[in-house]
Amino acid sequence: MKTKIYYESQTNWTKDDYYYLHRYLHRMLFYYEKYSQEIRMLNIEKMSAETKVLMY
Known part of the structure; x- marks a missing residue:
């Protein structure tokens, strides 16, 4: 499975x-x-700081 x-x-x-x-x-x-379904499975802790900024 691809990351x-x-x-x-x-x-x-x-x-x-x-x-x-x-x-x-x-x-x-x-x-x-x-x-x-993909959104519910998101693990914010595994994301980089840059991705977290885009999410918020």
């Missing part, structure tokens, strides 16, 4: 990588009904 992008190490990421993460999170939260 979800919001749990990946963000070492050496480019601005495009961060933009993709931002868009993924936005889409996931905007289409809550479609992604509700």
Whole structure:
């Protein structure tokens, strides 16, 4: 099983990588009904500080 992008190490990421993460999170939260199961399974503690900022 592939690691979800919001749990990946963000070492050496480019601005495009961060933009993709931002868009993924936005889409996931905007289409809550479609992604509700994934959202319920999120583990904030496993996320990097940068991802947590985007989530909040």
